[in-house]
Structures are given as C-alpha cells and as structure tokens.
Amino acid sequence: MLLMSLILELFVFFSTTPVAYAADNIQFVPDGSIKFSTKSTAATTSIRYKTVGFTIARDKRCKSTDCVPQQGGPYGVVRIIQVGEERHSDGSVTTYFNVPVDKVNAALKAAGLDKVSDIDKIWLSSIFQVINGSRPNTDFVTLQSIKNAESWADPNKFRQYYDIPVKVDAEYPVTQIYRTSEGVDR
Template sequence: MVSLLIELLVVFSIKPVAYAADDIRFNPSGSIEFSTTSTQASTSIRYKTVGFTIARNARCTSTNCAPQQGGPFGVVRITQYREVDNGDRTVTTYFRVPVNQVNDALEAAGLEKITNGGQIWLSSIFHVINGSRPNTDFVTLQSIKNAESWADPSKFRQYYDIPVKVNGFYPVTKIYRTSEGTEMYSAKVESDIEDVDKNWPVGKPVDTVMLDKTFPFQGDTYKLVKSYVQSKRKLNEQNF
C-alpha cells in the first residue's frame, strides 16, 4: 500500500517598501531583512530597534501607537549582522529575522490564511542603550518618547504602523510512501508562475496534483489507499 503526502511550507515574502529612513523587506529564503540609516549619536544614550510587532491592522491613534492593543499580534526579534559607516556622520545598520520566527509571528497575529496582496502592519520595538532602564522593551510610541530626554521625540512616529503588502510564495512537494513509511517518490509540484521558482502564491489552491492509483517500487506494485495534506511546519497536522 502507498500513501501520498503533499507537503506545504508557507514562506511569506514581502515586496520591498521604504518607509522614512527604514527599508523592510523579505529575502528569497523568507527571512525579514531590515536596514536603517541614522545620524551617529552625539551622546552615549541612544535607541536601537530590537524587533517588530506584526498585526493585521493599524494600531496608531491621534495621540499614541500601541501595537499590542486592538487584536492579536506577533513579535519578531532582529539580529544585527552588518554596520556601515557612510563617512558623513551617518551609519547604516542591517538586521535579519529568521524565517521560522517570521512564520510564527504571522500565525500569532492571525495571518496564517493571508493571501497575496494582503496588507500587514509592522511597528518597532526599541531598547535604550546606556539609559536608565537597560534591556527594557519600549513597545508603544509614548513609552519610547518618554524613555529619555530626546532631542526630537517626534521622529519615533515613523517607526510605527509601517504598511507592507504580502507577496508570498511557497513550495509544494508530492511524496509517495509505503504504509510502513518508506519513501518511494518525491517531486516538486510546480505552479505556472515562472519568476518565483514555480512556487505557489499564498492563498492560491494547489489544484493541479495528479495522483497515481498504483505505483511500482522495487519490483512490486503498490496501490494508493489514502492521501493527505501536511504542513512542513506542523508535521503532526494532517488533512486527509
């Protein structure tokens, strides 16, 4: 006997978007990359972005931005991997978020069923370096404004409710296994989109999978008895 496993790996990607001084984008592997160019600090107290909240709707009002209010949200943490001194008293810093963290955050925000073209909202999480509260997450706009005596606290608004359009694609794999779990066959199920490695757009049904009723393997012929769809991220969930 043979069973069929169609594995789905949802990898969200986002069209590059520039918002004020920041550039938030997804690279082909599905991880978030983020860069910011800022003036070199003239004092020892300064702020840095340590992560983002992700939500399906904007969270700012006329007086404050509170990303953790107004519905479910996800959180990602960023890791600095590069910094460039531009020679004009500005520094460009580059950050990255692994794809697994991205997918977990989107799911926490209730966005696991988002389709291509859907919009999400990112807001920065800050730490203050050499301030009075080290290693404290400043999530709301008012909290980071009030954290220290900044020269221009109005600049922080640009880091909240950053709108981003989802433009995601994911690979699909068709696998034949015996009832004992031995893999007999594995192949990519290709979409008709040429410019994204023939992966499938987020939200588009995978409707071109053809199943063999019988399959030859190591001198025997196996009969198809069941099939199911399984997420590559959640191997314990099977949809027969």
C-alpha cells in the first residue's frame, strides 16, 4: 500500500506543479499498472525533448551548477511508457502514459526505499530523450547533458526537472479491518 500511496503522491505532485508533466486521469488498472495523461503546449520546432523516466533517490542530487542523479548514493530508475497522443486545434497535445507497477517497485528497491514506511521526501529527476535531434534514443540523465544536447532557446529551464521533491505519506485510508476472535481490531 505504501507503493500505491507513493505513486499517487508522485502524480498528485505533477498535477499541481506547472513545471513538470501534469498528470490527469490517473487510473489503477486490474493488471497493476498505472495509466495517466498529460496536456501540454505542442512544440513549435521539429527538435524537442520528452521525459522518458525518472530517477528516484532519498536525497537531493543537485550541486551548484549541475545535477547528477546517479551519483551520491543509491537511486532507482522508473521508465514511463507513452501509449498514445492526441493533438488538439488549440495547439495543445494530450499524451497518454503507462507505468508498470513492478518497474516502480524495482526502482524503489534500487533506491533503498523498498522498506520505508514514512519519510519526509524523495527526490525525482527527469530522464530525457531528444526527438529529431543529433543523438536519437540517447538518455540524457544529468542537467548539463540535456542542456548541451541541442541549441535550446532557454537551456536554463531544464533545472526545474531535477531534484523534484515528492512528499511521501504512508497514511492511506483503511479499506478493511481484521478483527481477531477476541474482538481486537488489527
């Protein structure tokens, strides 16, 4: 249940923060995966970036001018899978994603967060790929690598996608109560 709480917090964070994907229509489907959609402004050039996953860590990973999520202790990687896209007449795009729960579990375990019951925050950092750029299918994990990947109009905007704090709340609503033969609720 902590996993579901963590995932829900992760996507609620994105739905209230304008700097990252805004998650709408979060659905837990019977196979255990999570589906969500985002709505954003369509790119105006052929070269653009997309988020393909996140690193998850217990601690912040940004130091001065760079963010290197894979240094400074254990971390996990969770990939998001784009499963569809709709373009709208107002210039926006709705993109649909799927996150397999087993992949999130593996990322939390790799980050040393598999046995956590309640902590203040975890830290997420985006993993990018560039579409129609000079290095297709390349993961850009550090802040400097995505800034230097192409000639972006404003490479400084990428900092907002690193060390994203997500508050983890292990509290979740009780849906079942186990009562012993002695009448004690557990």
